[in-house]
Amino acid sequence: MWYHLQGLAEPDLPPPTTAAEAMSYLLVTTMTTIARERGILPKPAPRKRVELEVLLLAQVPTSALAEAARERYQTAAAVYREQRENSKCELLVHTLAMTAYALRSVQSLERLGCHGYQLTVLAAAGDAIEDRFAAKFNAGEITQLPPFFPGDRSCIQVTRRR
Numbered sequence: 140m141w142y143h144l145q146g147l148a149e150p151d152l153p154p155p156t157t158a159a160e161a162m163s164y165l166l167v168t169t170m171t172t173i174a175r176e177r178g179i180l181p182k183p184a185p186r187k188r189v190e191l192e193v194l195l196l197a198q199v200p201t202s203a204l205a206e207a208a209r210e211r212y213q214t215a216a217a218v219y220r221e222q223r224e225n226s227k228c229e230l231l232v233h234t235l236a237m238t239a240y241a242l243r244s245v246q247s248l249e250r251l252g253c254h255g256y257q258l259t260v261l262a263a264a265g266d267a268i269e270d271r272f273a274a275k276f277n278a279g280e281i282t283q284l285p286p287f288f289p290g291d292r293s294c295i296q297v298t299r300r301r
Contacts, residue, residue: 152219155208158201162192164208164215170195173207234289241284241295248297255300260285263292 155161174180260276262269272287285293
């Protein structure tokens with residue numbers, strides 16, 4: 140689950156280092172303004188983003204494009220960091236809820252005096268890491284209740300021994 144949450148699997152949003160990367164942060168209106176200020180905007184003005192990008196890449200230095208893109212990059216980086224923090228909180232809440240569920244299930248059985256039960260861990264389909272931990276628990280190699288790591292979607296199943 141953790142690698143499905145935005146921002147956790149990727150490093151920080153890198154700042155633009157090339158003119159093409161800086162261009163990706165610029166709006167068409169900003170590109171038009173830059174071209175007009177530098178006196179390189181042809182008449183009639185290009186109507187497509189691609190035409191403006193070609194014009195600016197050919198005639199405007201990378202440092203000027205990077206400076207123009209700086210504010211939009213900072214906004215995008217702030218949104219990215221906020222999404223990462225939200226994802227971390229979601230992961231923590233999920234882990235705490237799943238831990239509480241597993242503990243409550245086992246403690247309820249012990250309180251009732253049930254001794255003829257078996258715990259089995261069920262992993263989410265298609266996740267190799269969760270499958271590996273579930274197999275270890277079911278084989279008796281580990282005794283920790285799920286979740287085994289933050290974002291683990293494994294859960295316990297209680298079955299009666301016969």
